Amino acid sequence: MHIATAADTQHWWRDAVIYQVYVRSFLDSTGDGIGDLAGVRAGLPYLRKLGVDGIWLSPFYPSPHHDHGYDVADYRGVDPVFGDLREFDHLVADAQRLGLKVLIDIVPNHCSSEHAWFRAALADGPGSEARKRFHFAEGRGENGELPPNNWHAMFGGSAWSRVTEPDGEPGQWYLHLFTPEQPDLNWRDPSVAASFDEILRFWLDRGVDGFRIDVAAGLFKNAELPDSPDPMADERSRDSVNPLAWNQPEVHDVWRQWRAVCEEYTAADGLDRLLVGEVSVPTAREHAKYVRPDELHQAFFFDLLSADWDHDAFRKTISEALTDIAGTGSTVTWVLNNHDQVRTVTRYAGETTTVGPSRARAAALLMLALPGAAYVYQGEELGLPEVVDLPDDVLTDPIFRRTGSRLRVRDGCRVPLPWSGQASPFGFTAGGDGAARPWLPQPEWFAEHATDRALSDTRSFWHLYRDGLALRRNLPQLGEGPLRWLETEPGVLAFERGDGLVCAVNFGLESVPAPVAGTPLLASGDCPPGILPGSTAAWWISDLSTKGTSS
Ligand code: NOJ
Numbered sequence: 001m002h003i004a005t006a007a008d009t010q011h012w013w014r015d016a017v018i019y020q021v022y023v024r025s026f027l028d029s030t031g032d033g034i035g036d037l038a039g040v041r042a043g044l045p046y047l048r049k050l051g052v053d054g055i056w057l058s059p060f061y062p063s064p065h066h067d068h069g070y071d072v073a074d075y076r077g078v079d080p081v082f083g084d085l086r087e088f089d090h091l092v093a094d095a096q097r098l099g100l101k102v103l104i105d106i107v108p109n110h111c112s113s114e115h116a117w118f119r120a121a122l123a124d125g126p127g128s129e130a131r132k133r134f135h136f137a138e139g140r141g142e143n144g145e146l147p148p149n150n151w152h153a154m155f156g157g158s159a160w161s162r163v164t165e166p167d168g169e170p171g172q173w174y175l176h177l178f179t180p181e182q183p184d185l186n187w188r189d190p191s192v193a194a195s196f197d198e199i200l201r202f203w204l205d206r207g208v209d210g211f212r213i214d215v216a217a218g219l220f221k222n223a224e225l226p227d228s229p230d231p232m233a234d235e236r237s238r239d240s241v242n243p244l245a246w247n248q249p250e251v252h253d254v255w256r257q258w259r260a261v262c263e264e265y266t267a268a269d270g271l272d273r274l275l276v277g278e279v280s281v282p283t284a285r286e287h288a289k290y291v292r293p294d295e296l297h298q299a300f301f302f303d304l305l306s307a308d309w310d311h312d313a314f315r316k317t318i319s320e321a322l323t324d325i326a327g328t329g330s331t332v333t334w335v336l337n338n339h340d341q342v343r344t345v346t347r348y349a350g351e352t353t354t355v356g357p358s359r360a361r362a363a364a365l366l367m368l369a370l371p372g373a374a375y376v377y378q379g380e381e382l383g384l385p386e387v388v389d390l391p392d393d394v395l396t397d398p399i400f401r402r403t404g405s406r407l408r409v410r411d412g413c414r415v416p417l418p419w420s421g422q423a424s425p426f427g428f429t430a431g432g433d434g435a436a437r438p439w440l441p442q443p444e445w446f447a448e449h450a451t452d453r454a455l456s457d458t459r460s461f462w463h464l465y466r467d468g469l470a471l472r473r474n475l476p477q478l479g480e481g482p483l484r485w486l487e488t489e490p491g492v493l494a495f496e497r498g499d500g501l502v503c504a505v506n507f508g509l510e511s512v513p514a515p516v517a518g519t520p521l522l523a524s525g526d527c528p529p530g531i532l533p534g535s536t537a538a539w540w541i542s543d544l545s546t547k548g549t550s551s
Contacts, residue, residue, distance in 0.1 A: 031431020051469035054101030135175035156402035210274030291330035332372035361524035362537035383461030477501035
């Protein structure tokens, strides 16, 4: 039976809440210690109960997993470790029957060095058609022993690697903005665009509702591949990128073409197919260009994720997004967590250790009250903290390896989910005694966050998310529509949505008078009438005639 939801409306994505499933860490149905598609399928009723509108599946394609699937060896298959195409089809059918949309990750900036395209490029040698799909260039120096330019890779080291030619001699270099196992595709070669057109249709024909697009501000590089005035920019941080390798104007033509493909499918059944881009660009204004009406429907707005726990920073970020992005006719796509970032509970802990969970709960209520769409990363609804003490020898993130063990960034938010019980694998892995251990070790304290506990404890993160999502679905004020800032106490953010829905967040540690009388509809912590405690957010319905300013 198909359950009718808000997702049945044509523009379902505009205020949808999508749950990011990091497949290898969600639920393991086979006992090999790695999550899989059958595990995701088994978890769908749980997600339905949580109340999200859909799921985004991290890459499940055949891959040598140098970057956990973001190195795709075949864009039209399923890695046997995750299942097969039949299992994928069942997953899509089950999800849609439950009223959940299904988005899949697509990785157009680079493929795996084991993809047939790259193998052919190596085998066919310099000047071949196969090499044109990538950025191959002669090296500098007397014998071509130096990389063609000074660019650094995002994950550390040079952005170039040299190949051994079919004759056994050192030869050309190829560009990779991430690891050497992820050669960048050359989008100036028409065969690349043509291939991706077919790949999109392959998955749309299988029924997916859209795509999360990896590195959506990448794809095109300056055609001359000149030296960069700031070669370390990419390696330094998310906020600084090599201006010659990112955000080139030509990339917008690709999104126009992809949007046209989606519109063909929409024309057939009246439902939008969603393109949501991972767009890392320096300003909200640049970001807005990606969501013009004929380009991507949405692009993750990472500024909220990178904002410090500070009411001014949050207010500025939210206002800029609403002005610049909503001004395009799209909606803002809010995100606080994902598989690349330290989890909010830990990130917001600051100097103290006790306020992280309260702040993460408050941030969740804030995000769910904002106009636009929101993404929730698996485990966020359990209040999972980052696992910060994984031993070096279990770390798998290529950033750790490629920065000489300097940056331990992304494994700690990818530890397999706890579902039940008191000891690892906490129900993550099926298969009893013979089962392999989870691919990253789960700490003992994961027991406190297991889903079975969370479901039975009405004060858990899970209930906060569930209640917030249910209200969001039912209260018209929380859909699209204006946000009006309210004057409040210092250190507090308060805004009104629609008619009379007030959300306030106290960023400080001390209680302040609540901006609204009465008992809140929902609060992230204990919230007596008339009081907004520190590190707490709440929602009220008020008849107050507010004295705010529009965003
Ligand atoms: C962004 C993805 O979120 C990240 O996990 C991946 O490593 C890079 N893109 C490269 O594909």
